[in-house]
Amino acid sequence: MVAKKKRQFPLDGFQNRCSTLKSGRSYKNPAEAMLYNLLKAEGWEVTKAGYPDFICRRGDEVMLVEVKPDKNHRLKRRQSEAMKALAKQGVKCLRWSPDEGFRDINNISDDDDIYTSSSSSLAIPTTFNETPLEELARELTEEGFDGAMAFILKHDPARIRAALELARHKRGRIKNLPGYVRYLVQTPGEIPKVPDPGDKYLKGKYSDMIRR
Numbered sequence: 001m002v003a004k005k006k007r008q009f010p011l012d013g014f015q016n017r018c019s020t021l022k023s024g025r026s027y028k029n030p031a032e033a034m035l036y037n038l039l040k041a042e043g044w045e046v047t048k049a050g051y052p053d054f055i056c057r058r059g060d061e062v063m064l065v066e067v068k069p070d071k072n073h074r075l076k077r078r079q080s081e082a083m084k085a086l087a088k089q090g091v092k093c094l095r096w097s098p099d100e101g102f103r104d105i106n107n108i109s110d111d112d113d114i115y116t117s118s119s120s121s122l123a124i125p126t127t128f129n130e131t132p133l134e135e136l137a138r139e140l141t142e143e144g145f146d147g148a149m150a151f152i153l154k155h156d157p158a159r160i161r162a163a164l165e166l167a168r169h170k171r172g173r174i175k176n177l178p179g180y181v182r183y184l185v186q187t188p189g190e191i192p193k194v195p196d197p198g199d200k201y202l203k204g205k206y207s208d209m210i211r212r
Contacts, residue, residue, distance in 0.1 A: 029144055031069045035096055039065075051079065052093070063092035069141060071100035080108070136161060143168075145178040155185050162191040169194045 032053060039046045044056045053067040064086065066079060075083070075095060083093040083105045093105040133152055140148035143164070152160060163184035167177050174180045184191050 029067070029069075029141065030146075031096075031098055032067050034098055035065065035067055052083065061092075063094060065094045065096050065102075068095060068097040069138070071097045073097065073138065075108070080105070133157060136164075139164065140178070140181070143177050143181075145181065151182070151185075159191060160185055162193070165194050166191060 032048075035054070036046055039054070039056055042058075044058045047055050047057075049055045049064075051066070052064040054065040056063045056065060064083065066075060066083065068074075083095075087093045087105050094102045095105065095108065096102050133149070136157055137148040137152055140151070140160075145151070160181065163181045166184065167174060167180050170180075171177065
């Protein structure tokens with residue numbers, strides 16, 4: 001009787017993906033830029049993947065890294081579940097922040113994550129309560145906005161929130177989301193609410209900001 005081979009996670013797929021993604025890009029997110037330089041100095045081939053933030057390869061080693069601006073920014077529920085599932089298949093999955101460094105996903109308990117327990121349906125931070133301004137700054141930073149808090153303190157937060165919501169609604173058609181938010185906030189006039197599906201608003205006044 002032939003013994004069954006232990007199922008291995010297909011790392012070749014990740015390696016092939018690494019070779020096709022763009023690398024060596026300029027990161028506007030300070031935390032991502034810092035980690036990118038650290039990994040490159042250690043000999044890792046680093047590619048930006050969206051989620052997780054980085055796919056890293058060094059020889060036969062492959063690891064996935066989700067970057068957070070500080071240790072109080074937790075993984076989202078779906079991020080945690082996906083990374084833990086990959087870790088069970090043998091893929092090295094890490095969370096990294098400038099003030100904490102690397103943390104293996106296997107060492108992050110549910111109580112230490114963004115939700116209080118695996119049965120909770122609410123994504124409520126257990127150790128970090130954000131003010132509305134901090135929440136807005138975090139969302140802007142996650143969208144690649146540089147100097148988010150300074151920008152918020154200089155402009156009307158409600159106006160910035162409206163601009164961010166409109167930009168997210170038009171994601172994929174806008175060349176530069178952070179630049180588009182700045183443009184909306186700094187241009188006199190009312191920022192329109194997120195339009196209904198099919199609205200042709202952006203084809204007019206802001207058509208120069210949209211990828212054709």
